[in-house]
Amino acid sequence: MAASLTAEQLEPRLGQFTVIDVRSPGEYAGGHIPGAHNIPLDKLQRALPDLRAAAERGELAVVCASGARSQTACSQLAAAGIPAFTVVGGTAAWAQGGRPLDRPAGARAVWAMDRQVRLAAGSLVILGMLVDLALPGARWVSAAVGAGLVFSALSNTCAMGNLLGKLPYNRPRTGTADLDDILGNLRK
Known part of the structure; x- marks a missing residue:
């Protein structure tokens, strides 16, 4: 079982973590934790080298809608020797606490x-x-x-x-960076 953080624990330390959102791009565009990088769960293996580099510079927090996909992602990361925390309750718990969600300009909300x-x-x-x-x-x-x-x-x-997650409405064309851009940002 991966180490976990609650939204309450993450909030004051948000700037100390690299937050990885493993939801579909459509879900991410509908609202995400400020500063989170979108790496869908089905693309996680491709991102392992960059996530390993990011983890060497600081701690990783992995989030999804409710916590199930982030737990799966943390298990995959642990198997690759990359430590990460899962955010208990995901973006739902983050938002329920009255915390802000970022949304790309022009993005429309997609069901979880x-x-x-x-x-x-x-x-x-x-x-x-x-x-x-x-x-x-x-x-x-x-x-x-x-x-x-x-x-x-x-x-x-x-x-x-x-x-x-592969349907067009879960993969918006505007308002989100592509995976190569996201991975490039993680290398910095």
């Missing part, structure tokens, strides 16, 4: 990934049950979605979240 997953999974389950009325056996689509959700919970991974 867990909310997108719940909508997609629920829709697929209902669709599978309805289609089963006309095509018997289609309910197995619903069963597959349920099995995927159970696996997601047990493994603390989310294939559906990874797929949804």
